[in-house]
Each structure stands twice: as structure tokens, then as C-alpha cells.
Amino acid sequence: MVTKGGNRDTITGAVVVAVAALLLALVYIKDARKSEDAGYSVLARFNRLDGVTVGTPVRLSGVKIGAVAEQSLDPDFRAVTRLRIEQNVGLPADSSAAIRTDGLLGGKYIEIGPGGDDQMLKSGDSILYTQDSMVIEELMEKIIEQGKGKRGYAGRPVPSVTN
Template sequence: MTLETKEQMIGALALVLLLAVLGFMNQSRDVTSGTDGRIRVDALFGRVDGIAPGAEVRMGGVRIGKVAAQRLDDKFRAVLTLNLTDGVMVPNDSSASVQTDGVFGGKYIVLEPGASEQGLKTGDLIAITQDAQVVGDILDLIISQGRAAMEERRAAAETTAGQTK
């Protein structure tokens, strides 16, 4: 095999790999582009910190869609457009919340099914929502509760020490 033939084969292999990667990337975008075979609904939130288009939508721990878009409405509330897999019946009185995979994990939307027998359909609005919790706020709460518990223990120890004298 000549050097020129080897170079041509390596070039062809690189081209095939590039096309495979591009094909995979295009295939993984199918939920956010278009609505073929999908139910497209909006969910209204006060804040959606950390959620971006492409974030997962889950129900019962199973991925049933992705966040397609986000925008502000005329009252400055966050509106997320969700593309849900067609064929998954999501009751139309379901609620949505922003959740986090652990302390440093990514954020996603969780749908909690309601009791209605009618399912969501394209154009519906999920109005019952729980906003994103900011990690800093949660840490502040934990620290303040820890300090309060330490103060209670210190006061109890001082009381006990004063009674034994």
C-alpha cells in the first residue's frame, strides 16, 4: 500500500466518523425541534433558575420529554414550553416542579400526575407549578437551622450546669 493510498483511506475514515457524529447530534435534538409525535404544552413558573432548552421532563422518574423553549410572559413570569412524548397520558390537572439531581447536578422538570381522566393536549397550560429552589437559599436555611440547634444545646447545657452547682 502506498503512502498516498493510506492517506486517502485515513481521510475517508475521518469523513465517515464526522458524518456519524453529526448524524448522532442531529438525532439527539429531535425533541426540541418540531412537534412531530409530541404534545407541546406550556408551564407557568415564578422562577426557573438553571433550566434551559433541552432539559429533561420526567414523570415517575422516567423521561417523557424535554424543555423546548423558555420565555417571559407580560407579567414577567417564566413560561417553559415542554415537548412531551405522544402516547404518554399526562392528566390535564398535573403539576410541574423544578428539581435538581443532587447538590451539583443538573436541573429538570418533574410532572406530578393529577386525578383527571382527561390528558394534556397541544396548547394546554400547566398552571400548578413549584419554582426552582436556589442552592444558596437552601444552604442559608440549613446553616441557620444548625446555628439555632447549637444555641438550644448550649442553653440546655448551661441550664444543666447551673443546676448541678
């Protein structure tokens, strides 16, 4: 049997949950509209995206100026990213885009290298100069090879150590 006080607590709890859900939905809608309305889009083509997803930050000199808005493949099987850039940030037409990693095991981001052109990129333009992501396994392999080369073991098996 439910008491009068228990019924009131249930109703109060339901109202609190409903208000919290409404506030959360409003914040989400506001953020979605802000990201769609503000700024302009440019395209960048890469051979590999490795870890770059929709929402990945786009940075210029370490400052976030946008995010990856969309990904697709072109007819040559290259990865095409649509980057949403803040309206107040002008990028020279000869700017470059490189996929970088935050630290050794950090997340990926796209770093924009500003060019020196007087013309600025407009919405729908493409960044022509891109650099793909370095796969961590390939990087470790290169480091190991360099280490072996400095020891004089490049291309030869490392001798075993026995006592």
C-alpha cells in the same frame, strides 16, 4: 517529496474521516427529527428557571417522559417553558410541574406530579400548578438558620470559642 504509499494513506484517512462525519450527521438528524415529531407540547410558567435549559429532562415518577423544548419570557416577566412530552404519556389536566435537582449538586430536571382529573392535557395547554427551583444558597441559609435555632443562637451571634 510525497511517496506513493504516503499519498494512499492520506486518501484513506480522508475517506475514513468523511464517512465518520457523515454517520455522525445522520445520527444527529435522526435524533432531531425524532424529538420534533414525537409527542405533544405543553406550557409551564415559572418565576425562576435557575439551571433549566433547552434539553433539560422532564420526568414523571423518575422516568424521563420528555424534555424542555423552548424557553421565553411572558409580558409579566415570568419564564415560560415549552415541554415536549412523549405521545404515549397522558397527563391529567390538573398535573403540576416542579423544578428539582438530581442530588445536592446534580443537574436540574422538571418533575411532573400527575393530577387526578379525567381530562388530559392537549398540545398547547398549560400546566397551571408550578413550583420554582430552590436556589442552593437560599437552601443552605435555611439549614444554617435551623441549626442555629436548635442551639439557641437564632438571631444572636454565635459565641467565639477561645482556649
